[in-house]
Amino acid sequence: MVRFDDIEEAYNRISLHTNKTPIMTSRTVNRLTGCDVYFKCENFQRGGAFKFRGALNAILQLEEDERGRGIITHSSGNHAQAVSLVGLIFNIKTTIVMPRNAPRVKVNATQSYGAEVVFCKPTLQARETTTKQLIEEHGYTFIHPYDNPKVIAGAGTTALELLNEIGRIDVLFAPIGGGGLMSGCSTAVKGLVPDSMVIGIEPAGADDAYRSFMKGEIVPSVNPESIADGLLTSLSDLTFGIIQKNVDEIVTVSDFEIVSAMRLLWERMKIVVEPSGAVSLAGLLKKSKEFRNQKVGVILSGGNIDLDAFFKTLT
């Protein structure tokens, strides 16, 4: 498991390198929800998402010889960019295994941080096999996106930083994908403010955490489909155990609700948040009546979205 102490230690370790991300408030959102809402804006984190915190915490604790041999992960999303960026900062050889149909923009971003991208067939099995082979061949250290206590503790610093700045909250809304962010953040919240509630938000089209939570055992994600492309992964035993212990409720939201929340963030708050990052606001908008006049933390987990088509219409 992960203890609150681990998260405090992680924060001491990584705070020199992470952006202390801003906390934003919005008159419009407060009016719409009737709550006193504080947004923790991880879209402003280095690499554009909270993932940098976990990757950094794990990689900073590698032994000298592990760093020398290099690091590896498989991901086509924000974790790939986070690991690559940490590799770049500390001059560690970094390899990212990606499905060969990964969006060009994500491949470019990862390569721009100096990582070597190795392509594989677009299946989870191919990713894992390719990664395993490369580890056996080169002795790389695998940095799992969430099934790793150091990555979870790093992610938990998001909520710790929020609470350090604004004090106690009544409820936290955070997204659930593989469960790393939620595991870390819920541990921080329950550690600092034991009586506050923690609500996890999931896309309705990728509701494996919701189903696992209700059933009491892991129900893997099968053919998930949602615009929130960062939340399609399944829980691990580690994250499921923490979520069972700390999370009070899991709420699902439709893609339409996710896009509406995104639009509110872009149009009214003037910040770019990706679909996976906006689900927590979508959840709050759905549940706000239960938390009137309460102090609510909402984690906006990232802001990496392909704007190519949008900017092409402008030029």
Place this chain on the structure above:
Amino acid sequence: MVRFDDIEEAYNRISLHTNKTPIMTSRTVNRLTGCDVYFKCENFQRGGAFKFRGALNAILQLEEDERGRGIITHSSGNHAQAVSLVGLIFNIKTTIVMPRNAPRVKVNATQSYGAEVVFCKPTLQARETTTKQLIEEHGYTFIHPYDNPKVIAGAGTTALELLNEIGRIDVLFAPIGGGGLMSGCSTAVKGLVPDSMVIGIEPAGADDAYRSFMKGEIVPSVNPESIADGLLTSLSDLTFGIIQKNVDEIVTVSDFEIVSAMRLLWERMKIVVEPSGAVSLAGLLKKSKEFRNQKVGVILSGGNIDLDAFFKTLT
């Protein structure tokens, strides 16, 4: 003219109601420019643009009976929303004259603040005649978007707030449309840090300020065309006089350069800035070699942009 004292007084008057907007920095922009850059983010101002500051400063100084009769302006842009929002906050009857071809989204935004929109033919003359008629009929007070010392002093609080927070700068980049923002900001900068430079940025397709500045007399804007729709207006005698006195250089940027700057702000800094608000960064990117290792202030003046088409592609 407008004195530095006027801007300090304006700041004392309006600071209770304005958002103290954040100042942002970006490793990417510092690396690209070689400068130490501080963005003053008026896209986070109430109403989504710096215009709120000027409207608020002017309206707060109306006499009781003037407030009772109501206020009016003609605009289809950010000034309309700013005046309407101030009218709403202080419960003042507000009328906005708009060309009948104004974008529906801007009409809606203005009406959502409770203002009455009166449509006219889409010419400057029709706007002015309609406004004049309504003033004669109802005794409304006209709040000009920039040709008004109180509006200019209010706009100048943008730069004052920047300097109050980060101390002296070597150079300020700010957009020029009608010249109100630049008049106020340049007065604040030259008042507090007399030896710092002030550079005005204008779209190449609406370069009346550049041509006026070079010729030494006002050259009106004729058929201006630019994606920066907030910067198509001509200078007034008042703003031209202040700009001649305070501004060191005016630089023009193409629409392509404006969109590239916008894209950098959205993709890397994760903030929504409208074209008119991004011209100042476009100017810095063009001139950065002259300011290596210097401390640079950049005013991002607003973030109101129609995202309807973008969000339609998502749902």
